[in-house]
Amino acid sequence: DTAVSQTPKYLVTQMGNDKSIKCEQNLGHDTMYWYKQDSKKFLKIMFSYNNKELIINETVPNRFSPKSPDKAHLNLHINSLELGDSAVYFCASSSLATWESHSPLHFGNGTRLTVT
Amino acid sequence: DQQVKQNSPSLSVQEGRISILNCDYTNSMFDYFLWYKKYPAEGPTFLISISSIKDKNEDGRFTVFLNKSAKHLSLHIVPSQPGDSAVYFCAAKAGYALNFGKGTSLLVTP
Numbered sequence: 001d002t003a004v005s006q007t008p009k010y011l012v013t014q015m016g017n018d019k020s021i022k023c024e025q026n027l028g029h030d031t032m033y034w035y036k037q038d039s040k041k042f043l044k045i046m047f048s049y050n051n052k053e054l055i056i057n058e059t060v061p062n063r064f065s066p067k068s069p070d071k072a073h074l075n076l077h078i079n080s081l082e083l084g085d086s087a088v089y090f091c092a093s094s095s096l097a098t099w100e101s102h103s104p105l106h107f108g109n110g111t112r113l114t115v116t
Numbered sequence: 117d118q119q120v121k122q123n124s125p126s127l128s129v130q131e132g133r134i135s136i137l138n139c140d141y142t143n144s145m146f147d148y149f150l151w152y153k154k155y156p157a158e159g160p161t162f163l164i165s166i167s168s169i170k171d172k173n174e175d176g177r178f179t180v181f182l183n184k185s186a187k188h189l190s191l192h193i194v195p196s197q198p199g200d201s202a203v204y205f206c207a208a209k210a211g212y213a214l215n216f217g218k219g220t221s222l223l224v225t226p
Contacts, residue, residue, distance in 0.1 A: 004159070042118070043160070043205065043216035055212045090159050102148050102167070105214065107159030 003027050006091050006108035013081060014116055021076045021111045023091030032074035033092040033105065034066060043090070049074055078113075086115045119143045120208050122217035129224050135193040137220050139206030142187065146208035146215075151180060151191045154203045154219070163204075164191070196224045 004025045013019050025032060031050040037043045047066045048055040054066065063079045078085060088110045094103040121140045129135045137151075147168045152160035166173040166180045166189070173180050179192045193200055201224045206217040 041218045045213040048212050057213070092159070102165065102209070104150060104162035104165065105160075107152075107161070109157065109159045 004091055004093055004106050004108040006089075006111050008111060009109065010112050010114075012114045012116065015081055015083060017081050018077070018079045019081060019113075020078070021089055021091075021113070023074050023076070023108060024072055025091075025093040025106070026072065027093055027095075027106060029093035029095050029106070030071065031094050031096060031103075032068070033094075034074065034076050035090040035092060035107075037088040037090060037110070039087070046076075046089075047074075081115045083115050086113055088112050118217070119146075120206055120215045120217040122204075122206055122220050124220050125218070126221040126223070129196045129222065131198055131224055131226050132195045135191075135196045135200065135222055135224065137191040137193075137204050137206075137222065139189045139191075139217055140187060141189075141208050141215075143208070143210055143215075144187070145210045148209040149180070149182060149189050150207045150209070150214070151178075152205040152207060152216075154205060160205055193222075196222075198224050198226055200224050 007022045033048050034046040035043050046060045065077045067075045090110045091108040092105040094105050096103045119142050150165040151163040153163045154160040164175050164178045166182050182189045203219040203221045205219045207214045
């Protein structure tokens with residue numbers, strides 16, 4: 001009964017491929033996020049999404065797109081993968097959007113993406 | 117440009133002693149600060165937070181101090197326990213995003 005679950009845990013793929021990472025939360029939260037932890041260990045916001053608004057970090061290439069089939073899911077699609085996309089991607093959720101409240105984020109366990 | 121900095125990548129403390137983890141920030145618009153704890157192969161978990169209008173918040177063995185004039189916050193763990201060994205991330209909020217530091221790896225030795 002993991003609160004925020006991501007699949008797969010590991011993903012190894014070749015340059016140029018298209019891949020998706022799935023995320024589901026069973027906390028009843030309204031807002032979900034994707035964060036990227038790069039090789040320098042920085043955790044950086046990629047997207048914030050609730051049913052009202054999608055906010056995109058302007059530094060994120062448009063090869064990355066979030067897709068939310070319902071409130072409990074926010075999947076990450078990546079097109080034309082590049083070597084520099086190798087990182088750990090964390091999904092997170094909160095009861096209210098961070099811009100509305102101080103609700104802490106609940107993170108998934110991460111997906112380690114390796115692009116060869 | 118990192119707005120949240122944790123300049124100590126690692127810290128080793130003996131069990132029972134105090135652990136002090138430090139964090140500096142540059143953006144005066146940050147209005148809320150949080151500490152997260154992360155074990156290997158897991159996501160960060162929320163530990164404790166503090167609003168910019170306060171200078172101290174305490175929760176059991178964990179206390180966070182905020183010095184706004186110095187743009188500095190610290191997390192104190194007393195007494196430290198071996199189970200506290202993890203990576204600790206400082207985070208600061210302004211607008212829609214949390215800005216994270218690089219983390220400090222704490223090792224508590226028996």
